[in-house]
Amino acid sequence: QKEVEQDPGPLSVPEGAIVSLNCTYSNSAFQYFMWYRQYSRKGPELLMYTYSSGNKEDGRFTAQVDKSSKYISLFIRDSQPSDSATYLCATDIRYSGGGADGLTFGKGTHLIIQP
Amino acid sequence: NAGVTQTPKFRVLKTGQSMTLLCAQDMNHEYMYWYRQDPGMGLRLIHYSVGEGTTAKGEVPDGYNVSRLKKQNFLLGLESAAPSQTSVYFCASDGGYEQYFGPGTRLTVT
Numbered sequence: 001q002k003e004v005e006q007d008p009g010p011l012s013v014p015e016g017a018i019v020s021l022n023c024t025y026s027n028s029a030f031q032y033f034m035w036y037r038q039y040s041r042k043g044p045e046l047l048m049y050t051y052s053s054g055n056k057e058d059g060r061f062t063a064q065v066d067k068s069s070k071y072i073s074l075f076i077r078d079s080q081p082s083d084s085a086t087y088l089c090a091t092d093i094r095y096s097g098g099g100a101d102g103l104t105f106g107k108g109t110h111l112i113i114q115p
Numbered sequence: 116n117a118g119v120t121q122t123p124k125f126r127v128l129k130t131g132q133s134m135t136l137l138c139a140q141d142m143n144h145e146y147m148y149w150y151r152q153d154p155g156m157g158l159r160l161i162h163y164s165v166g167e168g169t170t171a172k173g174e175v176p177d178g179y180n181v182s183r184l185k186k187q188n189f190l191l192g193l194e195s196a197a198p199s200q201t202s203v204y205f206c207a208s209d210g211g212y213e214q215y216f217g218p219g220t221r222l223t224v225t
Contacts, residue, residue: 008155032212044158046215100146102163102174103160103207104160107156
Protein backbone atom coordinates (compact mmCIF):
# COMPACT_ATOMS: atom_id res chain seq x y z
CA GLN A 1 0.00 0.00 0.00
CA LYS A 2 1.37 3.37 -0.99
CA GLU A 3 1.37 5.71 1.95
CA VAL A 4 3.41 8.63 3.17
CA GLU A 5 2.68 10.23 6.53
CA GLN A 6 3.46 13.87 7.25
CA ASP A 7 2.35 16.13 10.09
CA PRO A 8 0.33 19.00 8.55
CA GLY A 9 1.30 21.51 11.24
CA PRO A 10 1.27 24.45 11.27
CA LEU A 11 4.83 24.66 12.53
CA SER A 12 5.79 28.14 13.71
CA VAL A 13 9.40 29.04 14.54
CA PRO A 14 11.33 32.31 15.00
CA GLU A 15 13.58 33.64 12.26
CA GLY A 16 17.06 32.15 12.38
CA ALA A 17 15.97 28.86 13.95
CA ILE A 18 16.78 25.44 12.57
CA VAL A 19 13.67 23.79 11.17
CA SER A 20 13.15 20.04 11.06
CA LEU A 21 10.44 18.60 8.81
CA ASN A 22 9.76 14.88 8.74
CA CYS A 23 7.88 12.13 6.92
CA THR A 24 7.53 8.40 7.30
CA TYR A 25 6.63 5.92 4.60
CA SER A 26 5.45 2.35 4.64
CA ASN A 27 6.48 0.84 1.28
CA SER A 28 10.08 -0.38 1.32
CA ALA A 29 10.05 -0.41 -2.51
CA PHE A 30 10.18 3.40 -2.63
CA GLN A 31 13.51 4.48 -4.05
CA TYR A 32 13.57 8.22 -4.62
CA PHE A 33 12.67 10.82 -2.04
CA MET A 34 11.88 14.43 -2.79
CA TRP A 35 11.03 17.61 -0.99
CA TYR A 36 8.86 20.21 -2.65
CA ARG A 37 8.10 23.74 -1.45
CA GLN A 38 4.71 25.22 -2.26
CA TYR A 39 3.84 28.86 -1.74
CA SER A 40 0.20 29.83 -1.36
CA ARG A 41 -1.72 29.48 -4.64
CA LYS A 42 1.38 28.32 -6.54
CA GLY A 43 2.57 25.01 -7.94
CA PRO A 44 5.00 22.77 -6.01
CA GLU A 45 8.65 23.59 -6.60
CA LEU A 46 11.28 20.86 -6.33
CA LEU A 47 13.81 21.63 -3.58
CA MET A 48 15.83 18.45 -3.36
CA TYR A 49 15.77 14.79 -4.19
CA THR A 50 17.80 11.89 -2.83
CA TYR A 51 18.18 8.27 -3.76
CA SER A 52 20.18 6.58 -1.06
CA SER A 53 20.23 6.68 2.71
CA GLY A 54 22.29 9.50 4.14
CA ASN A 55 22.43 13.28 3.84
CA LYS A 56 22.33 15.62 0.88
CA GLU A 57 23.06 19.30 1.37
CA ASP A 58 22.16 22.30 -0.79
CA GLY A 59 22.86 25.67 0.78
CA ARG A 60 20.72 26.07 3.88
CA PHE A 61 18.79 22.87 3.14
CA THR A 62 19.73 19.32 4.11
CA ALA A 63 17.71 16.27 3.12
CA GLN A 64 18.17 13.09 5.13
CA VAL A 65 16.93 9.59 4.36
CA ASP A 66 16.99 6.57 6.66
CA LYS A 67 15.68 3.63 4.66
CA SER A 68 16.04 1.21 7.57
CA SER A 69 13.45 3.14 9.57
CA LYS A 70 11.58 4.51 6.52
CA TYR A 71 12.10 8.06 7.70
CA ILE A 72 12.89 11.17 5.64
CA SER A 73 13.74 14.62 6.92
CA LEU A 74 14.40 18.12 5.67
CA PHE A 75 16.42 20.55 7.76
CA ILE A 76 16.47 24.28 7.10
CA ARG A 77 19.27 26.28 8.73
CA ASP A 78 19.09 30.00 9.44
CA SER A 79 15.40 30.05 8.56
CA GLN A 80 14.04 33.18 6.87
CA PRO A 81 10.50 34.60 6.63
CA SER A 82 10.69 33.82 2.89
CA ASP A 83 10.88 30.12 3.84
CA SER A 84 7.28 30.31 5.05
CA ALA A 85 5.41 27.87 2.82
CA THR A 86 4.01 24.36 2.74
CA TYR A 87 6.66 21.65 2.44
CA LEU A 88 5.67 18.41 0.76
CA CYS A 89 7.61 15.18 0.95
CA ALA A 90 7.20 12.75 -1.92
CA THR A 91 8.53 9.41 -3.01
CA ASP A 92 8.30 7.03 -5.95
CA ILE A 93 9.58 3.90 -7.61
CA ARG A 94 11.62 4.68 -10.71
CA TYR A 95 11.71 2.74 -13.95
CA SER A 96 15.15 1.39 -14.89
CA GLY A 97 15.41 4.00 -17.67
CA GLY A 98 14.14 6.86 -15.56
CA GLY A 99 10.62 8.17 -15.08
CA ALA A 100 7.97 6.84 -12.74
CA ASP A 101 4.28 6.03 -12.52
CA GLY A 102 3.66 9.04 -10.32
CA LEU A 103 4.72 10.47 -6.99
CA THR A 104 3.17 9.58 -3.65
CA PHE A 105 2.95 12.69 -1.53
CA GLY A 106 2.63 13.42 2.13
CA LYS A 107 -0.11 15.89 2.98
CA GLY A 108 2.38 18.71 3.49
CA THR A 109 3.57 20.68 6.53
CA HIS A 110 2.64 24.36 6.73
CA LEU A 111 5.72 26.23 8.00
CA ILE A 112 5.62 29.76 9.40
CA ILE A 113 8.86 31.67 10.09
CA GLN A 114 8.17 34.55 12.45
CA PRO A 115 10.29 37.71 11.83
CA ASN B 116 11.82 28.05 -21.87
CA ALA B 117 8.41 28.26 -20.16
CA GLY B 118 8.61 24.85 -18.41
CA VAL B 119 5.12 23.51 -17.67
CA THR B 120 2.13 25.69 -18.45
CA GLN B 121 -1.55 25.09 -17.73
CA THR B 122 -4.69 26.53 -19.30
CA PRO B 123 -6.98 27.91 -17.94
CA LYS B 124 -5.88 29.25 -14.56
CA PHE B 125 -9.41 29.46 -13.14
CA ARG B 126 -12.79 28.04 -14.14
CA VAL B 127 -16.25 27.77 -12.68
CA LEU B 128 -18.52 25.05 -14.01
CA LYS B 129 -22.07 24.03 -13.32
CA THR B 130 -22.81 20.43 -12.42
CA GLY B 131 -23.03 18.32 -15.57
CA GLN B 132 -20.96 20.62 -17.78
CA SER B 133 -17.81 19.42 -19.48
CA MET B 134 -14.39 20.97 -19.92
CA THR B 135 -10.82 20.21 -20.91
CA LEU B 136 -7.70 21.31 -19.06
CA LEU B 137 -4.58 21.71 -21.17
CA CYS B 138 -1.04 21.07 -20.01
CA ALA B 139 1.96 21.90 -22.17
CA GLN B 140 5.68 21.36 -21.56
CA ASP B 141 8.64 22.51 -23.61
CA MET B 142 11.31 20.32 -22.01
CA ASN B 143 10.85 17.31 -24.33
CA HIS B 144 9.88 15.14 -21.37
CA GLU B 145 8.43 11.68 -21.96
CA TYR B 146 6.42 11.47 -18.75
CA MET B 147 3.47 13.67 -17.84
CA TYR B 148 1.04 13.57 -14.95
CA TRP B 149 -2.21 15.06 -13.68
CA TYR B 150 -2.72 15.53 -9.93
CA ARG B 151 -5.45 17.08 -7.87
CA GLN B 152 -4.88 18.85 -4.56
CA ASP B 153 -7.58 19.11 -1.93
CA PRO B 154 -7.37 20.53 1.61
CA GLY B 155 -6.23 17.85 4.05
CA MET B 156 -5.69 15.32 1.25
CA GLY B 157 -2.42 16.37 -0.30
CA LEU B 158 -1.67 15.77 -3.97
CA ARG B 159 -3.22 12.68 -5.54
CA LEU B 160 -2.45 11.23 -8.96
CA ILE B 161 -5.35 11.17 -11.43
CA HIS B 162 -3.81 9.89 -14.68
CA TYR B 163 -0.38 9.78 -16.20
CA SER B 164 1.40 9.14 -19.49
CA VAL B 165 4.76 7.50 -20.13
CA GLY B 166 4.95 8.72 -23.71
CA GLU B 167 3.05 10.08 -26.70
CA GLY B 168 -0.09 8.05 -27.32
CA THR B 169 -0.06 6.34 -23.92
CA THR B 170 -2.13 6.93 -20.80
CA ALA B 171 -2.65 5.09 -17.51
CA LYS B 172 -4.85 5.44 -14.43
CA GLY B 173 -3.58 6.80 -11.17
CA GLU B 174 -5.05 6.76 -7.68
CA VAL B 175 -8.25 8.75 -8.38
CA PRO B 176 -9.16 8.37 -12.09
CA ASP B 177 -12.97 8.17 -11.89
CA GLY B 178 -14.80 10.96 -13.70
CA TYR B 179 -11.74 12.01 -15.74
CA ASN B 180 -10.32 11.12 -19.13
CA VAL B 181 -6.97 12.05 -20.64
CA SER B 182 -5.24 12.13 -23.99
CA ARG B 183 -1.61 12.52 -25.08
CA LEU B 184 -1.76 13.01 -28.85
CA LYS B 185 1.42 15.10 -28.91
CA LYS B 186 4.47 14.62 -26.73
CA GLN B 187 4.35 18.17 -25.41
CA ASN B 188 0.65 18.22 -24.48
CA PHE B 189 -1.42 16.30 -21.95
CA LEU B 190 -5.16 16.98 -21.78
CA LEU B 191 -7.45 16.27 -18.84
CA GLY B 192 -11.17 16.07 -19.56
CA LEU B 193 -14.21 16.18 -17.33
CA GLU B 194 -17.21 14.85 -19.25
CA SER B 195 -19.88 15.63 -16.64
CA ALA B 196 -18.55 17.77 -13.81
CA ALA B 197 -19.59 17.08 -10.22
CA PRO B 198 -19.12 19.22 -7.08
CA SER B 199 -16.69 16.57 -5.79
CA GLN B 200 -14.35 17.59 -8.62
CA THR B 201 -13.91 21.06 -7.14
CA SER B 202 -10.15 21.14 -6.61
CA VAL B 203 -6.85 22.58 -7.75
CA TYR B 204 -5.40 20.58 -10.65
CA PHE B 205 -1.68 20.36 -11.25
CA CYS B 206 0.11 19.01 -14.25
CA ALA B 207 3.70 17.78 -14.04
CA SER B 208 6.32 16.50 -16.43
CA ASP B 209 9.32 14.29 -15.75
CA GLY B 210 12.49 13.96 -17.77
CA GLY B 211 13.83 10.95 -15.89
CA TYR B 212 14.58 11.90 -12.31
CA GLU B 213 12.72 15.08 -11.44
CA GLN B 214 9.09 16.14 -11.73
CA TYR B 215 8.33 19.74 -12.56
CA PHE B 216 4.91 21.17 -11.83
CA GLY B 217 2.76 23.73 -13.56
CA PRO B 218 1.08 26.66 -11.78
CA GLY B 219 -2.27 24.89 -11.39
CA THR B 220 -5.89 25.29 -12.48
CA ARG B 221 -8.39 26.23 -9.82
CA LEU B 222 -11.74 24.60 -10.68
CA THR B 223 -15.01 25.15 -8.90
CA VAL B 224 -18.08 23.06 -9.72
CA THR B 225 -21.38 24.47 -8.44
